Amino acid sequence: MDPSSASLRPREPRRGRRTAVTLSDVAAAAGVSPITVSRALNTPETVSEVLRGRINATVEALGYVPNRMAGALASAKTRVIPVIVPSLSNVVFVEVIEGIQETIEAAGYQMLLGSTDYDLDREAALASTLLGWAPPGVLLAGLRHLPRTATLLKNADVPVVEFMEYGARCIDMNVGLSHVRAGAVMAAHLLERGYRRIGFVGTRMRDDYRARQRYEGMRRHIAEVGGASDILFEYPWGPGQEVGWHALADVLAADPQVDALFFANDEMAVGAVLRAQRDGIAVPGRVAVAGFNGLPMSALVTPALTTITSPRKEIGKQAATMLLSRINGTPPVQRRIDVGFVLEARSST
Amino acid sequence: MDPSSASLRPREPRRGRRTAVTLSDVAAAAGVSPITVSRALNTPETVSEVLRGRINATVEALGYVPNRMAGALASAKTRVIPVIVPSLSNVVFVEVIEGIQETIEAAGYQMLLGSTDYDLDREAALASTLLGWAPPGVLLAGLRHLPRTATLLKNADVPVVEFMEYGARCIDMNVGLSHVRAGAVMAAHLLERGYRRIGFVGTRMRDDYRARQRYEGMRRHIAEVGGASDILFEYPWGPGQEVGWHALADVLAADPQVDALFFANDEMAVGAVLRAQRDGIAVPGRVAVAGFNGLPMSALVTPALTTITSPRKEIGKQAATMLLSRINGTPPVQRRIDVGFVLEARSST
DNA sequence: CTGAAAGCGCTTACAG
DNA sequence: CTGAAAGCGCTTACAG
Known part of the structure; x- marks a missing residue:
């Protein structure tokens, strides 16, 4: 017996791995290389019309869904932006979130929402986990955080907007009211x-x-x-x-x-x-x-x-806009924005 | 001149790549192999106490944040569960979401929230994108979706809970009221x-x-x-x-x-x-x-x-619990749950 | 316009 | 208890 035969035995597929349709499957089925499929999907204009049509048809036929993690790992780019708020049961934060969501979705990003329940330790843990997804930027409510949260965010070297209140000291950028x-x-x-x-x-x-x-x-x-x-x-x-x-x-x-x-x-x-x-x-x-x-x-x-x-939706929009402009390399016009507020004097006083 | 010298020139690092601390950096600094660091972090009990201590200290010192995408890609496991709802400005959904969040966070999962604004096309697009993150399961509101959304979710071969209303036909599991x-x-x-x-x-x-x-x-x-x-x-x-x-x-x-x-x-x-x-x-x-x-x-x-x-928080908790039990391989006791409702007859009628 | 090779940062078996 | 090798599914330069 050849003693090396054991090591030549093909390995078992990794346990629990789903056998989803992959980029290579599409490539094989369409008779092109994987990279061409990648291009047809991400930068269609760089692929000839004939191949593009054939590839798109194959993608449809096979029900291919690109694995975002692989893509993000290879390109070092994610389009998911963490948003950290103290609470969702407070309408105020929900309206800010809606402003954020509208703005970042229009730019092709998605929101990863985390709620701290007003607990700064939870905030630190959330920030750490979310940074593990290598986001292009971070949005978080408030100017007060644990020192380690601030350190984490500064070290991450990504744009950060703190929204809700306006104040003198911020990690990076700030929008809110006093x-x-x-x-x-x-x-x-x-x-x-x-x-x-x-x-x-x-x-x-x-x-x-x-x-x-x-x-x-x-x-x-x-x-x-x-x-x-x-x-x-x-x-x-x-x-x-x-x-x-x-x-x-x-x-x-x-x-x-x-x-x-x-x-x-x-x-x-x-x-x-x-x-x-x-x-x-x-x-x-x-x-x-x-x-x-x-x-x-x-x-x-x-x-x-x-x-x-308070202009809540506006705060969300402004925060997202500032973040996006920094992600795209153009520094925002202002690093700190005071959105102000309006006193509505009515009959209860 | 050696004509092959050009190809021997070391490549530039990929453009835009952040030079974050990596698992190997920690390993080198601690004088162990990368895999040992991985184990010290994920299954600490399998590493000797001495090494564990040294590794944890190095992790702290270097401010290492594990790259979740690499981990997820390698292990084919994510701990992020997409939750799709029609609206966030409706308190009702927010309360369901809170129930979900509490339950899945206690089990070590995170929530990736998507809002469709009551648009079934947006729902389909969201489902597709979110499935690209290879989630362990999906939670979505409602029993009515476009055919392609249902197909997508069935093909994904992950547990799915549709919550909010209770009905006869569901993709996989269902909790709600009639x-x-x-x-x-x-x-x-x-x-x-x-x-x-x-x-x-x-x-x-x-x-x-x-x-x-x-x-x-x-x-x-x-x-x-x-x-x-x-x-x-x-x-x-x-x-x-x-x-x-x-x-x-x-x-x-x-x-x-x-x-x-x-x-x-x-x-x-x-x-x-x-x-x-x-x-x-x-x-x-x-x-x-x-x-x-x-x-x-x-x-x-x-x-x-x-x-x-309507027991909104309860719907969220039940939906999350059903999903988690399927993720963990134990089928839930019931595949469909009617949570019921209570008429509060008060003085306005 | 298209492709072969290398690599992103982890984890999984397998072997000691 | 610890490690060397292979691989997850993509994208990035580089070369034609």
């Missing part, structure tokens, strides 16, 4: 209308630092102007409307001096208005109510809700 | 309370066939029972509350006989209730209002809204 200023503007509005004991109602204030920034902005403004006081109410997390619904009654019982409430978002503020309606509490007579975000619903309750509108 | 029955149940409720001219208000009824199924269920039930009539109102798409807000007044003007309205979802129904409040239209005295989904908000308006609660 939540501190938003809080101050709302405080100014409430003071101007004569309210003197102003409460801020939020949930998860430890993690939701943007809400905390709005509170800070409000607090500082009130302190600077003088003649009025503020108070912070933190509520356990729950569906916005339910939180607002319960908070209204509890707050008025706990601190009867309160004459205005600035809620962390419109959902909560709407819940408060609905509760006031049911219990016959006069808004703004007994207590003024204000929200944040400018959701359509805020205009429909009675009384219509005073709120601050 | 929207036809939900419509019939609501019709029965409205008839029982004495309403005789029942309107259904929806948007995008051509694409949102689940809403259409609810209308069909309602219509047929009314026809079967007799003594009452139905009418369908279709409204241009927009934010739910705004649509309901406008619809209420328009419908009552267009068809004054209408004494009950079943809206395609709670947002619209809430909008209608808010409009009724503002304009002093008695609900349910002048017109009864019902919604669908059982959002928290439905219980907070005055009058509280009659609606049908």
Whole structure:
């Protein structure tokens, strides 16, 4: 017996491997080389019309679906962009995401969505995993991250846009609005209308630092102007409307001096208005109510809700546009964009 | 001159390639073979404690991030599961997605989210692209797809769960509820309370066939029972509350006989209730209002809204669980699950 | 316009 | 417990 025969025995195909149609299968069936098939698919104009037709027909006939991983590995290019947000159950992030999705899909990219549930450790883990897909860029919410997340992203050497709030220090690029200023503007509005004991109602204030920034902005403004006081109410997390619904009654019982409430978002503020309606509490007579975000619903309750509108979809579009221009080698016009906000003074204050 | 010298010249590195830290770099730095590094990372128990420690330290020191594409290509395994939904701006899908995310992340998988905007052509394109990432399974909303989408998914030879509605024919596995029955149940409720001219208000009824199924269920039930009539109102798409807000007044003007309205979802129904409040239209005295989904908000308006609660997060969890069990080789207990629904009869009807 | 060779960064058997 | 060889399915230069 030839002792080398064992090593000449053909190997078993790797276990569990799916026998999908491959580029070479198409090439063989069409009577061309694999590379020509690759070109017919990726840069059709570089292949003669005859071959192109034959190849496309074969692709159809065999139901060939290119393996993106092989392609991405060989070309060192992916068209999948990770987007990291704290939460999907908050409409605000969903609208930003829609802006991102529209923009990057139009440019032929896809979105890989990750949600951190407001946990910075999860954010770090997500960033690490997602970078393993060698993305052309990264979009993530917020300017506050763990040091190792920032290091990871800087080392990755890809464009990064941090969106949602606008601030002085960012990893690479930034688009959003100043939540501190938003809080101050709302405080100014409430003071101007004569309210003197102003409460801020939020949930998860430890993690939701943007809400905390709005509170800070409000607090500082009130302190600077003088003649009025503020108070912070933190509520356990729950569906916005339910939180607002319960908070209204509890707050008025706990601190009867309160004459205005600035809620962390419109959902909560709407819940408060609905509760006031049911219990016959006069808004703004007994207590003024204000929200944040400018959701359509805020205009429909009675009384219509005073709120601050943030251009959420616009934030998403701008973030994606900045990222894409950097991916394509043309630096964006600005590295940091303040999209601003609008105070909608309505009848609830 | 040696004419062969040209071909001996070392090649340039491929253009654009990022010089990231690679598995071999770690191996060289740690003084072991690449495969040992791979094992230390993926199956730590198969590597001696000494080497494991040295390798982990080197990984840290070099900031190594494994290239998932190379890994996936070599092992023919990905841990990214595509999830295809019609829309992200509908809370309902977001809650299903949250259920999916929680479940698959706990099992070490990630979600690749695609939104079709209720367009079946986009769905087909998405399915094709996402299958190119050789996923271990696919989750998609709905039972209605283009023939080529179904073919694609069947040929891919991976487990597939269609979620949202429950029905007789599915590609592979199915979890959801019967929207036809939900419509019939609501019709029965409205008839029982004495309403005789029942309107259904929806948007995008051509694409949102689940809403259409609810209308069909309602219509047929009314026809079967007799003594009452139905009418369908279709409204241009927009934010739910705004649509309901406008619809209420328009419908009552267009068809004054209408004494009950079943809206395609709670947002619209809430909008209608808010409009009724503002304009002093008695609900349910002048017109009864019902919604669908059982959002928290439905219980907070005055009058509280009659609606049908669907277990959305549960649908996501079940869908993910079924998929995972098939991925792991253990067929799920059931291939089709009807999660049911609950009628919440409240004071708006 | 078309193709043969090399390589992307990993993992899988197989062998010690 | 550790390693040398082969291969996953593509694309990139280079050469005709």
